[in-house]
Amino acid sequence: MPTYLPLTEIAHAEVRKVLGAGDLAIDATCGNGHDTLLLAGLVGPEGTVLAIDRQAEAIARVRARLDAKRITHVQLVEGCHSRIGAVLPPGAAGRIGAVMFNLGYLPSGDHAVVTGSATTIPALAAAATLLRSGGLLSVLAYTGHPGGEEEAEAVRIWTEGLSPDEFTTERIAPGDPRSRPPVLFLVRRK
Numbered sequence: 001m002p003t004y005l006p007l008t009e010i011a012h013a014e015v016r017k018v019l020g021a022g023d024l025a026i027d028a029t030c031g032n033g034h035d036t037l038l039l040a041g042l043v044g045p046e047g048t049v050l051a052i053d054r055q056a057e058a059i060a061r062v063r064a065r066l067d068a069k070r071i072t073h074v075q076l077v078e079g080c081h082s083r084i085g086a087v088l089p090p091g092a093a094g095r096i097g098a099v100m101f102n103l104g105y106l107p108s109g110d111h112a113v114v115t116g117s118a119t120t121i122p123a124l125a126a127a128a129t130l131l132r133s134g135g136l137l138s139v140l141a142y143t144g145h146p147g148g149e150e151e152a153e154a155v156r157i158w159t160e161g162l163s164p165d166e167f168t169t170e171r172i173a174p175g176d177p178r179s180r181p182p183v184l185f186l187v188r189r190k
Contacts, residue, residue, distance in 0.1 A: 007184040010172060011138040012038055014186055015098045018136045022046040023097040024089075026130075028081040028123060029053060029115065032107060033062035035100045040071045043097075048089060049074040052081055055113060058106050082119040085126040097135050099127040103151055104142035116147055117154035124158055128167065128187060137187035143180045152183050159185050166190055
């Protein structure tokens with residue numbers, strides 16, 4: 001049986017290729033803050049990270065992680081990821097190096113609160129327009145919860161509809177689809 005690198009590690013490796021000190025990045029669904037910490041480390045104190053989550057519990061968890069590491073260049077926003085364009089710092093549009101999404105629910109949180117295609121697709125569309133040339137949109141879609149497969153399918157359809165003149169797309173789905181594994185979508189602005 002083949003072994004696969006966890007999709008989170010693949011996403012992190014791809015983000016490392018595009019972000020550097022002083023860059024702007026967004027964690028559109030910050031959850032427990034793992035991606036937020038990665039982004040903050042990559043952009044350094046000269047850069048800025050915008051971390052969004054609709055759950056106060058998630059924002060509190062991320063704030064605690066940031067405080068513990070004395071990271072101050074992350075702006076935390078409690079709200080839906082569909083509002084991504086409305087919460088950007090002035091002048092940030094077209095300058096974002098990476099946007100990361102982890103869809104589904106907050107691990108060890110309320111599993112009834114989940115992302116869904118009604119808010120995710122507008123958030124992805126907005127995020128794609130914010131990327132600079134060479135910027136990356138990483139979307140990790142978890143399919144094992146109710147609505148997860150439908151959301152991942154909506155993301156697939158959305159990525160396939162992007163202009164190949166502006167974007168390249170990649171879908172990574174290891175394992176047997178019957179086991180409902182997560183799917184990673186990588187969208188790069190040319």
